[in-house]
Structures are given as C-alpha cells and as structure tokens.
Amino acid sequence: MVGLNKVFLMGNLTRDPELRYTPSGTAVATLGLAVNREYRDKNGEIQKEVCYIDVDVWARQAELCSEHLHKGSPVHVEGRLQYDTWENSEGERRSKHKVRADRVQFLSRSTHHDNEEQVSEEHYSSSKSEKVTAGHGSDDDIPF
Numbered sequence: 001m002v003g004l005n006k007v008f009l010m011g012n013l014t015r016d017p018e019l020r021y022t023p024s025g026t027a028v029a030t031l032g033l034a035v036n037r038e039y040r041d042k043n044g045e046i047q048k049e050v051c052y053i054d055v056d057v058w059a060r061q062a063e064l065c066s067e068h069l070h071k072g073s074p075v076h077v078e079g080r081l082q083y084d085t086w087e088n089s090e091g092e093r094r095s096k097h098k099v100r101a102d103r104v105q106f107l108s109r110s111t112h113h114d115n116e117e118q119v120s121e122e123h124y125s126s127s128k129s130e131k132v133t134a135g136h137g138s139d140d141d142i143p144f
Helices: 059-068
Strands: 007-013 018-020 026-039 046-058 074-087 094-108 117-120
Touching: 007 018, 007 046, 018 059, 026 059, 026 074, 026 094, 046 074, 059 094
Parallel strands: 046 094
Antiparallel strands: 007 026, 007 074, 018 026, 026 046, 074 094, 094 117
C-alpha cells in the first residue's frame, strides 16, 4: 500500500526562528508555530483551541526564515510529519512529532502583495534541471 505524509499549516510564530548549522555547514531553523481553531460547543458557546507545532526548515530556506521572520509572523507551511526520538540528560528516552518543511510562505499582514515572499526547498535545491509544470503555458495564455 502506498503511503502519504503531507501537512499544510497556517499560523503565527510563537518565537523568533532558532538558526543553527550542522557539522557539515547546512543551515537548520526551528520555528515554533501556533495554529488557532475556533468552534462552537454543544451549548453554542465559542471555544478556542491552539495547537503548537515545531517546524524544521533546512538549507537556504532556513537562513531566509531566520532573516525575515520573527515572533508573531504569519506563515503557511507545507511539509511532512517526522518522528524524532532522543535521550534526555537523565537518560530517559523521549520522542515527539514535528514538521519537516518543504516550503514556507511568508504571509503579509498588510494588503500589499509586494510584501509576500515564498521560499521553496525545490527553488534552492542544488539541481541544475529546470522544473516544468504540466498545463502551464506562456504568459500569452494568461486571460487578463
């Protein structure tokens, strides 16, 4: 059976991005993301719920997140779930799920689209090949 591991999240950063580098020099940024949900309970009262998620962003995308994002920044994250395990200082085995980002889109609070920036892992890959999207023609095909 084929599996699918895909996550789409939109929320605000709970803290400034934490940038670090692996021993080989690859940048890694950890983002704390809060995703809010409002719903009505059985009594008709509005309830609020917050889900906190850690997101790891890699390579040039991590550096850009560290440069341009800060606590409170709204973002859209596309990625996959990753299960991490480790031992704490007392020797206890710990684990948690986090998101491994493939793409982070910076969302602007203003109405100007000039302030939006999208950063994709694919865009910053070391591959020299160009990506062609099926179904998309030239600028002449744009209907406006």
